[in-house]
Amino acid sequence: MNEFFTRLDKALERLYVWSGAAAAVFLVLVGVCVLTSIVSRLLDIYVAGINEYSGYAMAASSFLALAHTLREGGHIRVALVRSRLGPTAKLWLEIWCLLVATAMSSYLAYYLVYLAWISWKFEEKSEGAAATLLWWPQSIIAIGSIVFAISVAHGLVRVIVRRDPDAASAAPTELTAE
Known part of the structure; x- marks a missing residue:
């Protein structure tokens, strides 16, 4: 059973990395859209929906990056209270927060x-010039939020199983309570 959890842990970590990579691709797409918008204005060419697509790419990038950022410990945490607690209280606070x-x-x-x-x-459809079917960008955002919810639940399980308040964003290892 322990091997199963180790494999699941590593597979989820790969999912978070892939989600982060997809976020990076959408962030590059934001840059491409902005650059296209600038160049098209300089050349006096109208590109329909470029601002819309830039916004969709930014939202997709933001949501897809949530899980990877959580795993890397990049989310803002207020550690003032946590640092003043003992190990047991810190563990229970982390469990409650997760x-x-x-x-x-x-x-x-x-x-x-x-x-x-x-x-x-x-x-x-969007009300902009491109009249994009809204479920396309909304689906990508929903996928990012699902992966994030999985990563938070995964962090909760890690903290409980390892009895370590820092396990939520720790590197994948065997899930053993030491």
């Missing part, structure tokens, strides 16, 4: 998936 974060991120993921589904069902 429980709340798991609930909130799961709630967000559920409703972003629901939003994309509604947009798909009613074939909603």
Whole structure:
């Protein structure tokens, strides 16, 4: 059973890296859109929807990067209270915070998936010049939020199993309670 959890841990870590890589691709796409917008204005050429697509790429990049950023310890944490606690209190505080974060991120993921589904069902289009089907960018955002919810829950399981308050963003190793 321990081998299963080790493999699952490593597979999830790969998912977070791939999600981060996809976020980087969308961030490059934002740059391309901005550059295209600048050059097209200089050349007095109209490119329909370039601002829309830039916004969609930025939202996709932001949501896809959440899980990888959590794993790398890049999210802002207020460590003042945490640093003054003993090991047991620190562990319980981390568990409580991760429980709340798991609930909130799961709630967000559920409703972003629901939003994309509604947009798909009613074939909603953006009001901009490109008239993009909204479920396309919303689906990417929903995927990012799902991966983030999984990563928060994964961090919670790691903290509980390892009994280590810093395990949520630690490197993947065997899930053993030491």
